[in-house]
Amino acid sequence: MAVPGACRSPLRRAYDVVIVGAGVQGLALAYELAKLGVRDVAVLDRSYPGGGGSGRNGEMIRSAFGSREWTGLFDESLRRWRTLSAELDFNVLFSGSGYLVLASTPEQVERCRADAVRQAALGVRSQFVTAEEARRIVPEVNPDLALGGVYQEHAGFAHHDAVVWGYARAAARLGVEIHTGVTVTGVEVAGGAVRGVRTDRGDVAAPVVVNAAGGGARTIAEMAGVRLPTRTCRLEMIVTESVAPFLRPALASLELLGYCHQTARGEFVGGTELPYSDVSDSLNGTYTLLADMAAKFVRLLPRLAGVRLLRHWAGLVDQADDLSPVIGPVPEVSGFHLTCGWVYGFMGAPATGALLARGIHEGVMPELIRPFSVTRLHEGRLIQEGALVVAAEEGSAA
Ligand SMILES: Cc1cc2nc3c(=O)[nH]c(=O)nc-3n(C[C@H](O)[C@H](O)[C@H](O)COP(=O)(O)OP(=O)(O)OC[C@H]3O[C@@H](n4cnc5c(N)ncnc54)[C@H](O)[C@@H]3O)c2cc1C
CATH class of the missing domain: 3.30.9.10 (D-Amino Acid Oxidase, subunit A, domain 2)
Known part of the structure; x- marks a missing residue:
């Protein structure tokens, strides 16, 4: 079966932006970057679009949370969900x-x-x-x-597969290359700036690399020498x-x-x-x-x-201590960005994709995503969100 939006041409050796992870976060971001006119965006995934949490989740969407940070971001997302099918020209149900x-x-x-x-x-x-x-x-x-x-x-x-396919197809129509079956094995950093990624299909240069690797995000961050406390x-x-x-x-x-x-x-x-x-x-x-x-x-x-x-x-x-997402640039590695730590990353994708794209394009993170910076975790400024329905302590089911 053809994978919606997947690129059939060979992986090129350089792009303007490389996004690691073709989940709903990576794909929404790619689509929004392309909409802003950013050319040469590649999304790389070791599996298929939606093969991570994005195609396995409970599909639930709300914005009724308890903190200013969450309600601001998720209310903007909910607003976008209402018109997403028309926006993507694909029924996301x-x-x-x-x-x-x-x-x-x-x-x-x-x-x-x-x-x-x-x-x-x-x-x-x-x-x-x-x-x-x-x-x-x-x-x-x-x-x-x-x-x-x-x-x-x-x-x-909404329907999780439809959302992934809708974003993937819309992004591909705007010129984004979605490469499946490509494993990122390293992140190149030199002089305090990201230079690209290493993959099992060769090296790819890029001045901007975004870590949207879901459950693999901590490993991708480590490849860039960044400790992600998730x-x-x-x-x-x-x-x-x-x-x-x-x-x-x-x-x-x-x-x-x-x-x-x-x-x-x-x-x-x-x-x-x-x-x-x-x-x-x-x-x-x-x-x-x-x-x-x-x-x-x-x-x-x-x-x-x-x-x-x-x-x-x-x-x-991927879960941070405050169960809140980690979004935006990594201060110590210029050009390296994160959209990870997502517990409710399905419902949060439409707003985050648009806002992070704007932040990367304009060089200033929009106000609604600024509170979710990785710096808050390193400085112990945790977000107090009390209206989640998730387990908080650590353990193991089997
Ligand atoms: C059972 C379950 C129920 C959930 N219910 C909800 C819900 O009701 N509502 C909600 O909002 N959220 C829910 N979530 C959470 C939600 O699914 C995630 O937060 C969201 O899908 C995260 O999207 P993502 O794009 O960041 O990551 P993912 O969808 O996990 O995508 C990451 C991608 O990165 C790729 N990748 C990883 N490492 C590499 C590498 N080295 N090289 C190349 N590619 C790599 C993976 O293959 C994967 O496709 C649920 C999750 C689960 C598992």
Whole structure:
């Protein structure tokens, strides 16, 4: 099968910009750079576009977070999601059918109430919902687990493969070369500036190199002599056979550390996490998580009992200590940029691609991405984002 947007010509020996990683971050950035008129952009991937976390994620999209940094960036992204299909001339199957973060204990209810107040103060459209309202939004939810929540009516989900293909094709139309099956094995640095990359298909010179390598980002940074304080973690998902529509919005549960939605074809798609981050670079799914997902989702949505699983897979994400992305230039290596540390990198891609492209093109990072610089991690200025549904401690599932 032809890989959407993939380049058939040989890899050239020099480009203006080389992006390592053809995930949604690398491809969105390439597309936006080309739109700004930057010529000779190459995206290199050892696998295929979307072969990393971008083709393995839960597809959930929202901007109702708790910090100024996150709400600013993700609200801009959500705005872009609404018109992304038209922008890319490719249907990314964005569904703005709502996103409910569900509270199941009095403490979680209070947390959601406070989040909604903070979100309103930050200009994000969301609402605190009572138990009754939560059950009205998701009538099939187990009432014991629905004591309230935060609802963002215009958030939702999109199809991850369609998003990757849409960006890849749109970027290729603008002249971006996407080279698959090319492994970056080194990053050339001389005189404090990046000079290009080494690959298993030869050296490639470039004055700008962007590390968008997802779970491989730390290794790429090390190749440039840069310490990236992140860790690689494994997440897992399941998809069931099609069932009649019963779940309209995207749904995340604070109690179960789970998130899910139902596709237009009727498949239920969901993932859960254990109370700790599964620090691993393995792409093998585990029985531990499979059992956890099955049990938790049947508890959350009892009508799933007896529904058959179609698929189960694992994917990797790169995580910083504050679980916030790492975006922008690396001060000690001129021309070397990062877009990594992404826990919610699917939903964040449309805004980040556009803003980072502008920053690289104009030499000044736009305000919305400036707080996510790598410097904050080295200086211990962590971003305080409390409205994530992810495990925070370290551990291992298997
Ligand atoms: C199970 C799961 C559920 C998730 N759910 C959500 C969700 O609901 N919403 C959300 O917003 N986010 C979610 N995420 C996170 C999201 O998928 C990632 O944050 C996002 O895909 C990161 O995109 P990326 O382009 O930075 O990295 P990736 O998509 O991982 O792409 C990195 C690419 O770099 C390539 N690469 C790595 N090393 C090299 C090398 N040496 N040479 C060449 N190429 C290399 C890889 O092959 C890969 O294709 C989830 C992730 C997983 C795994």
